[in-house]
Amino acid sequence: MDTKRRLELAIIANKVRKNALTAVYSAASGHPGGSLSIADVLTLLYFEVMNIDPKNPKNPDRDRFVLSKGHTAPALYSVLAERGFFPTEDLKTFRKADSYLQGHPDMNKVPGVDMSTGSLGQGVSAAGGMALAAKLDNKSYRVYTILGDGELEEGQVWEQAMFAAHYKLDNLTAFIDFNGLQIDGDITKVMNPTPIDKKFEAFGWHVIVTDAHDLDALEGAIAEAKATKGKPTAIIMKSVKGKNVSFMENNAAWHGSAPNEEQYNQATAELDKIIADLEASL
Amino acid sequence: MAKKATRESYGAALAEFGADENIVVLDADLSKSTKTEVFLKKYPERFINMGIAEGNMMSVAAGLAAAGKTVFASSFAMFAAGRAFEQVRNSIGYTNLNVKIGATHAGISVGEDGASHQCLEDIALMRSIPNMVVINPADDIEARLAVKAAIDHEGPVYMRFGRLAVEDVNGEDYKFELGKGVQLADGSDVTIIATGLMVEMALAAREILAKDGISARVVNIHTIKPIDAEIITKAAKETGAIVTAEEHYIMGGLGSAVAEVVCANAPCPVKIVGTDRFGKSGKPAELFKDYGLTPENIAEKAKEAINLK
Numbered sequence: 220m221d222t223k224r225r226l227e228l229a230i231i232a233n234k235v236r237k238n239a240l241t242a243v244y245s246a247a248s249g250h251p252g253g254s255l256s257i258a259d260v261l262t263l264l265y266f267e268v269m270n271i272d273p274k275n276p277k278n279p280d281r282d283r284f285v286l287s288k289g290h291t292a293p294a295l296y297s298v299l300a301e302r303g304f305f306p307t308e309d310l311k312t313f314r315k316a317d318s319y320l321q322g323h324p325d326m327n328k329v330p331g332v333d334m335s336t337g338s339l340g341q342g343v344s345a346a347g348g349m350a351l352a353a354k355l356d357n358k359s360y361r362v363y364t365i366l367g368d369g370e371l372e373e374g375q376v377w378e379q380a381m382f383a384a385h386y387k388l389d390n391l392t393a394f395i396d397f398n399g400l401q402i403d404g405d406i407t408k409v410m411n412p413t414p415i416d417k418k419f420e421a422f423g424w425h426v427i428v429t430d431a432h433d434l435d436a437l438e439g440a441i442a443e444a445k446a447t448k449g450k451p452t453a454i455i456m457k458s459v460k461g462k463n464v465s466f467m468e469n470n471a472a473w474h475g476s477a478p479n480e481e482q483y484n485q486a487t488a489e490l491d492k493i494i495a496d497l498e499a500s501l
Numbered sequence: 502m503a504k505k506a507t508r509e510s511y512g513a514a515l516a517e518f519g520a521d522e523n524i525v526v527l528d529a530d531l532s533k534s535t536k537t538e539v540f541l542k543k544y545p546e547r548f549i550n551m552g553i554a555e556g557n558m559m560s561v562a563a564g565l566a567a568a569g570k571t572v573f574a575s576s577f578a579m580f581a582a583g584r585a586f587e588q589v590r591n592s593i594g595y596t597n598l599n600v601k602i603g604a605t606h607a608g609i610s611v612g613e614d615g616a617s618h619q620c621l622e623d624i625a626l627m628r629s630i631p632n633m634v635v636i637n638p639a640d641d642i643e644a645r646l647a648v649k650a651a652i653d654h655e656g657p658v659y660m661r662f663g664r665l666a667v668e669d670v671n672g673e674d675y676k677f678e679l680g681k682g683v684q685l686a687d688g689s690d691v692t693i694i695a696t697g698l699m700v701e702m703a704l705a706a707r708e709i710l711a712k713d714g715i716s717a718r719v720v721n722i723h724t725i726k727p728i729d730a731e732i733i734t735k736a737a738k739e740t741g742a743i744v745t746a747e748e749h750y751i752m753g754g755l756g757s758a759v760a761e762v763v764c765a766n767a768p769c770p771v772k773i774v775g776t777d778r779f780g781k782s783g784k785p786a787e788l789f790k791d792y793g794l795t796p797e798n799i800a801e802k803a804k805e806a807i808n809l810k
Contacts, residue, residue, distance in 0.1 A: 279569060326567065326596055334567055338591045341560040345592060348564020351549065355525065355570070375588075378557035386549075 220267070223501065225434050230497045232262040232434075235301055236463055237490040238310050239293035244483040246314035249322070252473040254294035256398045256458040257365055259432050261298040264363055268441055273303040276330045282360050283349045285334040287342025288367035288396060289323040290475070296320055296329065304331035340373030342366070343393060347383045350391035350451075361445070365394045369401030371412040377422065383451040384423030391451040392444040393424075396431065398460035400471040419453040431458030464489055504666035507697075508605040510644035511662045512536025515573060515603075516543045518649045525565055528575045529555050534664075535575040535605045555580045559588035559600075566598035571652060574600055578607035578661060582623035593657045594630035601651040601658045602627075607637075608748035609780040609788045610665035610698060619780030625753025627659040628726040634679065635726040637661040637747075637755075639700035640669045643723055646677030654679060663748075665785050667698045670721065682729035688718035691803045692736035692743050696722050696755045699746035699774070705796035706746075710803055717803060725755055730762045737767035742806035744772040746799050751775040770809035772802040 220228070235258045243249035265271065269282040286295045293313065300307040312318035319328040323337030333349070336342035346364035353360050370376060383391050395415055403409045412418075416426045425447045427440045437456070444452035460474070461467025464486040478486055515526055516539045524544075530553045532538040541548040551558040555576050562574040574581070581604040582589065593600045609619045627635045634654060638644035644662060651658040670685065685700070686707055695703035700721045707717040718740055720732055737743060743763060745756040756773030763771055776792045789795055 283568075285564075334564065335591070335596045338587060340556075341563075341588055341592050344557045344560030344588075345564035345567065347557075348561035348566075349568045350564075351561065352525075352565045352568030352570055355547070356568075375554075375556045375560070378552075378554035379561070382551065382554070382557055382561065385552075 220435065220438060226497055226501050228262055228266060228434055230494055231266060231301060232258045233463060233490050233494045233497070235262055235294060235297045237487055238300065238307055239297040240478065240483065240486050242293045242296060242310040242313035243477045245311040247477045248314055249293050249477055250290040250475045251293065251478065252400070252460040252467060252470070253288060253291040253367060253396060253398065255462045255464060255467065256431060256460050257291055257294050257396050258462070259434060260365065260394055260437055260456060261294055263434055263437050265298045265302045267438070269363065270360065273331065276304060280358060280360055283333045283346070283362045285342045285346040285362070285364040286324055286336055287346065287364045288339065288370050289336030289342060292322065292324050295324060295332070299331040339367070339370040340375030343376055344379045347379050347388060347391060350383065350388040351386060353390050354388065361390045361392065363392050363394070365396055367401070368395055368397045368399065368406050368412060368415065369409070371395070371415060372410045380419060380422040380424065387449050388451045389448050392441065393451065393453050395453060395455045396458050397455050398458040400460045400469070400474065402471065402474050404471050415455050423450055425450050425452040426455065427452065428455045428457070431456030432462060463493055504668055505641040506664055506666045507638055507641065507644035507662040508536050508664055510641045511603050511605060511648060511660070512539035514645040514648035515540035517645065518652055519544055521571065523569065524571045524573070524652070525549060526573045526575065527551050527558050527562055529553055529558050529580065531576055535603060537575045555585040556588045559585045560592040562600045563592035563596060563598050566600050567596070572600045573603050575603040575605070577618060578604035578620035578623045579618055582626045582659065583620055586626055590630050594632050597632045597656055599655055601660065603660050603662065605662040606664045607661045608663060609792055610663050610748060610785040612665070612785045612788065613782050615782035616779040621750045621776060621780060622753065623661060624725055624747070624749050624755065625757070628758065632657055633726065634658040634724065636724050637697040638723050639697055639721055640667055640671055642669065642671050642673070642675050643677060646675070647723065650677055650679045661697065663698055665698065668701050670700050670704065680724045680727045680729060682732035683721040683723070684718065684732065685721055686719040688716040689740055690716045690742070691807050692718040692720055692740045693746060693799060693803060694720045694722055694733065694736065694743060694755070694759050695746040696725060697748055699748055699794065702794065702796045702799060703746050706799035706803065709796055709800040715803070715807065722755060725758055728758050728762060730766065733759055733762045734766040737763045737769045741810050742770050744774060744799060744803045744806050746774040748794055749775050751777050770806040772806040774799050774802050
């Protein structure tokens with residue numbers, strides 16, 4: 220992508236971060252850390268890569284996305300709103316009793332959500348089912364999913380890893396948000412899932428390791444995944460949990476807690492500054 | 502008429518009614534036992550072996566259904582409803598996706614394999630999930646027509662099949678209606694409400710009671726959810742005593758479902774024939790006796806219910 224497009228996407232990604240935090244702040248609950256770490260790849264997918272149409276969210280030929288790490292719904296809702304699936308203003312209703320924006324993604328309530336998720340390990344399996352459906356129907360749509368690194372501790376992920384390789388689902392791309400932290404702390408101390416790359420390779424996947432916050436690198440990785448035939452691709456994204464909010468970065472405490480007013484104001488001020496700097500470079 | 506296990510009917514019905522290109526059948530390395538191999542032989546391109554991974558199977562089924570497929574996911578009841586409960590609940594029930602779970606080898610009639618494989622809680626588990634339809638057919642024709650009804654119903658369905666060959670209780674011209682109980686014999690003193698292979702025993706219990714001058718109505722409830730509240734309420738009002746019979750735990754199964762209706766609409770004594778113990782190895786006939794799943798015990802419980810009137 221050219222410099223201008225890269226800057227535009229970076230601006231959107233940071234707006235996605237800011238609106239995701241607004242959702243969590245409005246709800247006084249939710250998962251900010253892992254939402255901030257996946258904002259760049261979500262922006263790239265929904266604004267550049269995926270064949271989707273906010274006016275026709277159920278188009279049978281569309282590309283699919285499954286947020287297997289469903290607790291980071293604030294990031295998904297934020298990018299869907301930014302892309303025009305529903306009004307950004309609605310993000311303030313997140314997790315409220317009269318809202319369609321459920322705490323975890325609900326395919327029957329939220330326009331643009333392709334699969335209900337939240338129980339870890341199940342989303343990646345559903346994504347595999349969608350990829351298989353495309354193969355059975357001779358359709359060319361692709362399926363993308365994002366897993367958490369802690370989520371890899373769920374055995375079901377590896378049942379699906381075996382399945383997707385066995386059925387040669389080369390239309391399936393799984394991103395791993397490798398931020399190194401889960402609720403109880405450092406993933407290598409809680410229950411070490413590393414080496415992640417070698418595990419997926421051993422299961423028969425094509426594996427790419429990249430930077431979760433480098434849009435060019437992510438774009439290249441996705442292109443490589445599309446060009447890979449006969450096997451699914453795992454894109455292991457080294458990421459920063461809480462990315463671009465100084466006090467949230469690399470801090471497991473922000474996995475599942477909402478900022479107070481002061482923290483929210485500081486976080487949005489930091490993101491506004493990043494957005495203003497990017498706009499100045501345009 | 503030769504006896505037939507309803508798992509055989511499941512496989513046969515998938516092949517019989519499975520012509521629709523949209524139907525996909527999944528199995529977790531048990532196609533020879535669940536009899537999905539009959540479908541596999543006819544439509545190999547639409548059969549997917551999932552290996553021994555029931556959790557993944559249920560979520561893959563959900564993904565296929567989300568992409569427009571009508572999916573049958575097959576395994577033993579123990580692993581379909583038990584091991585993969587949470588996947589069924591969250592990936593299939595909550596999403597209300599078009600997945601049909603074909604669960605074979607339910608109940609103690611599995612026999613020699615013993616307790617680890619004798620699922621006695623699947624009805625309770627499955628009927629607790631909103632959106633889920635639960636069917637427990639009594640014989641071959643009912644099982645085959647249940648598969649057809651599941652195809653025609655949009656949404657999740659759990660079908661409970663047995664390993665043991667059973668007699669026909671329905672005739673050749675039998676019409677299956679989802680959610681509708683079937684009165685097999687009329688009576689005025691008590692109603693025996695049974696499901697699955699206990700329906701045959703309920704009819705035998707009626708004969709025993711007749712010898713003692715007791716007139717028993719027999720109702721087959723093949724669809725446990727949504728349950729036919731009308732036929733149950735009518736039975737409660739007209740006969741004033743009910744005994745239920747199922748190859749399942751007493752907690753949460755057919756008996757509980759019937760009691761929920763009776764308590765709300767027409768309170769009367771309800772006795773539940775089932776078990777509260779884990780199963781064990783043995784021949785099905787021996788186990789039925791040991792666990793009280795016999796016409797004699799149903800008749801005994803019917804008398805107890807009548808005495809409580």
